[in-house]
Amino acid sequence: xxxxxxxxxxxxxxxxxxxxxxxxxxxxxxxxxxxxxxxxxxxxxxxxxxxxxxxxxxxxxxxxxxxxxxxxxxxxxxxxxxxxxxxxxxxxxxxxxxxxxxxxxxxxxxxxxxxxxxxxxxxxxxxxxxxxxxxxxxxxxxxxxxxxxxxxxxxxxxxxxxxxxxxxxxxxxxxxxxxxxxxxxxxxxxxxxxxxxxxxxxxxx
Numbered sequence: 001x002x003x004x005x006x007x008x009x010x011x012x013x014x015x016x017x018x019x020x021x022x023x024x025x026x027x028x029x030x031x032x033x034x035x036x037x038x039x040x041x042x043x044x045x046x047x048x049x050x051x052x053x054x055x056x057x058x059x060x061x062x063x064x065x066x067x068x069x070x071x072x073x074x075x076x077x078x079x080x081x082x083x084x085x086x087x088x089x090x091x092x093x094x095x096x097x098x099x100x101x102x103x104x105x106x107x108x109x110x111x112x113x114x115x116x117x118x119x120x121x122x123x124x125x126x127x128x129x130x131x132x133x134x135x136x137x138x139x140x141x142x143x144x145x146x147x148x149x150x151x152x153x154x155x156x157x158x159x160x161x162x163x164x165x166x167x168x169x170x171x172x173x174x175x176x177x178x179x180x181x182x183x184x185x186x187x188x189x190x191x192x193x194x195x196x197x198x199x200x201x202x203x204x205x
Contacts, residue, residue, distance in 0.1 A: 026093045027197065034193035112154065151163075
């Protein structure tokens with residue numbers, strides 16, 4: 001097969017991928033999201049833990065309840081910064097590649113991502129209302145992982161592995177409840193940084 005045919009096939013394949021998958025996700029946004037999560041986890045640790053250990057105790061539960069407003073502000077700040085960074089860097093990458101940032105594929109991606117996230121968010125509120133604070137970190141990891149699995153059908157398949165890993169970490173956090181914040185920091189912080197770096201050097205360099 002001549003080089004011309006190989007190039008033509010590669011171009012056709014690239015065009016099909018652009019039309020069926022959202023390929024403008026930025027690896028840098030993943031790295032920054034991980035950094036935001038680690039900063040947020042550190043602030044949460046300072047607010048909720050009376051000792052140097054990230055282990056739940058009765059005192060920790062009391063601290064969480066006493067500082068709930070600040071913890072929610074911390075969580076929303078991390079979420080806000082992550083969303084703004086993702087939108088900005090995704091649009092920047094899309095302009096560079098000459099593709100749309102908002103089309104039917106992007107809409108399907110967001111719908112499939114947010115259905116588990118919204119369900120998980122409601123469950124977190126229910127758990128907090130009933131005083132089951134130790135399961136909040138595992139639930140957020142598990143439902144986030146499920147959201148990533150759903151979204152992986154409309155973007156890079158690599159995101160599937162991140163989703164599976166988040167679910168596994170969530171299950172571990174549900175077993176070792178005392179280390180929920182530490183495992184949460186690994187899932188949302190360290191893993192995002194590693195994943196973002198891999199995506200950046202694989203698809204953007």
